[in-house]
Amino acid sequence: MNSTYIIGILIILAVYVVSIYNKFVVLKARIKEAFSGIDVQLKRRIDLIPNLVSTVKGYAKHEKSVFENVTKARSSLMKAGSLNEKAKANNMLSDALKSLFAVAENYPDLKASTNFQDLQRQIEDTEDKIAYSRQFYNSNVLEYNTKVKSFPSNVIANVFAYKEEPFFETQASERENIKVDF
C-alpha cells in the first residue's frame, strides 16, 4: 500500500518538474525571439544611416567630426555581438545622431529638403521601434527572471542551470528624446 502512495507522489512530482522545465524552455525561447526583434530594428537603423549621412554631407560638407562620429558608432553597432555591447553601441549611435541633427538645424536648405525630412522621420520612427522592442524584450526577461528566482521554480532552474538574463538597459538621455513633439 505504502509503495503505491510513494509512486503516486513521485509521479505528481515528476509531472510538476516537467511542466516547470517546459515553462523555462518557452520563456527562454520568447526572450530569444524578442532579442532578434531588437536586432531587426537595430539593423534598420544601421541601414538608414549611410543615406542620412550622404544627404547631410550634400549641404554641410565641413562638419567632418560629426560624420566621423556617426560612422564610427554605426560600425561599432554592426560589430557588437553581445547584448551589453549592442546596448552600449546603440546608445553611442543615439548620441552621435543627436549631434548630427543638432548640426542640421544650422542649415535651412537641408532642413527644408523633403529627402532629409523623410529620413529624419524614418530614423525617429526606428528609434521608437527600438525602444518598444526593448520594452517587449525586458518584459519577457522580467517574467523569466521572476520564475528563476521565486520558489519553488528556482530549485528546478538551479538543477537545469537556468540563470537570470540581463535587461537591455538604456541611457536616461535617450528616454528623454522620445518626448519630441511633431
Add this chain to the structure above:
Amino acid sequence: MTVYNIISYNKLRSVFLMIIFIIFFTSVFYLIGLSIGNSQLYLVLGLLISLISSLSSYFYSDKLILFSTKAIKADKRKYFNYYTVVENLTIAEGMPMPKVYVIDDNSMNAFATGRNPKNSIICVTTGLLSKLNRKEIEGVVAHELSHIKNYDILLSSMVSVLVGALVFVTDMLSRRWLFGGFSSDNDNRNSNIFNLILILVVIIVTPLTATLIQLAISRKREFLADASGALITRYPKGLANALEKISNDNIALKNYSGATAHLFISNPFKNNTLKSKFSNLFSTHPLINERIKILRSM
C-alpha cells in the same frame, strides 16, 4: 481582475450572448407563426435566421462594421505617423499587426473591431489624425490595441451585428403593423392576436436591446483599456491630451448608427443633438473628464 480573466470573461459572454440571441429570436418567430397558424415553419425560419446571423456576426462583423462606417485601408506613406505607431505598439506587446483603416471624416474618433488579435482591425478618423500629434495618436492607438488584446472587440462587434439584426426585424414588423398587417382578408381575430404579440415583442425587444448593449459595454472596460494603454506607451499624458482634444471638439461623426456607437473611443453622437440625450440613457461611455483625471494622476 487580471487580463487573462478578462479575456475568458469576454469569450464566455460572447457565447452567452449568441445563445440568448438565438433563443429570443426563435421564440419571437414562433409566436408570430402561432398567430398566423404556421408555427412550425416560423420556428424553423427563426432558428435558421438567428443561427446564420449569429455565426456571421462572429465571422463577418468586422467587415460589416467597416462597410457601415465607410472605412478605407490606410496607406503607410500617407498616414505615416498613424501606421508606424500601430507597428511600434504591436512590437511592444508582441501582438500580430491589425489591419489599419481610416474613416474620411472631420470628427475625432477611433475604434477597434474583429474577433481575435489575429483577425483585428483598428480604425481612426482623418480628423483625429490631423488634430493630434504623434504622442497623442500613440495614446489612442494603445487604448484600441488594449481592446483588441482583451477580446473586448469580439463581444462588442458581435453586439453591433446582433443588435442591428434585432432593430431591423422589429422595424420590419412594426412597419407591417402600421401598414395593414398580414391578413388581407381582414380576419379580425388573427390580426388582433398578431397586434398583441407585436406590442409584446416591442415591449420586450427595446429593453433587451439596451441590456445587450450594456452587457457588452461596461464602463470599467474603458478605464481598463486606458490603463493598459498607458502601460504600453509608458506615457499616460499622451492619451489624456488626446481625450482632452476629443472632448473639446464638437464635430459629430457623419456615418454613425446606434448599433456601432459603443465601439468608438468617445461617444460619436456629440452633445448638441437630441439623439445624444437619448444615447446618454445607455451611457456606453464613462465621462471623458473622469478618464482624463485618472490618466493625469498616473
